Amino acid sequence: MSASPNAAEQAALVHITFEGEPRVVREGQTVAAALLGDLHAGYSGIHPLAGDRRAPFCMMGTCFECLVEIDGEPNRQACLTLVREGMDIKRQHPDKEQER
Template identity: 50%
Template sequence: MRTDPLFQPVSSEARATRTVSLTFNDQPLNVPAGISVAAALLMSGINRFRATPVSESPRAPYCMMGVCFECLVEIDGVPNRQGCLIEVADGMRIRSQEGARDLIYQPLDVQAVEVQS
């Protein structure tokens, strides 16, 4: 069984870069600054970002460009964040997303809506 992360920096591109500290499911990680949350987690050997609502199958990033929504995670308490589109930041708290996406309900301000007749 493979123990090293499948995703690693390309050696020709690796250089002394600044790192940021963050946590994933309360596990501390030090990752290169300037990369996406999804890339940082993959480089750290994390291959389960969320679980599907029906079968609870593990899911991980697929497209890495914001189309597939497989990389949804909770970042700093905000659910449904696409990890491939968010840059890592020092102190970031990331959690895997379990089950169905929570839809943030915002009640409609009825008085602010103009009725056209």
């Protein structure tokens, strides 16, 4: 007996938290793709207006607009990081960028 489409979709989901809120997202996508609905996911101090809220831009790892904190580690590029079960993601704060 074949699995229903709903069962196949459920098998490809992972549970993450973003800013303390639980989320269910598709396995295999990047953190940036999973958070695109949350505008201004990251902060970037690279720009003249340090602390200005930014969102993913290039989606290929060259612009650093998508920096987030993942599992307590700052300065992770959301566009280059695949989601995994239990991942805890927080917005990047300007003071954390100084640790780069």
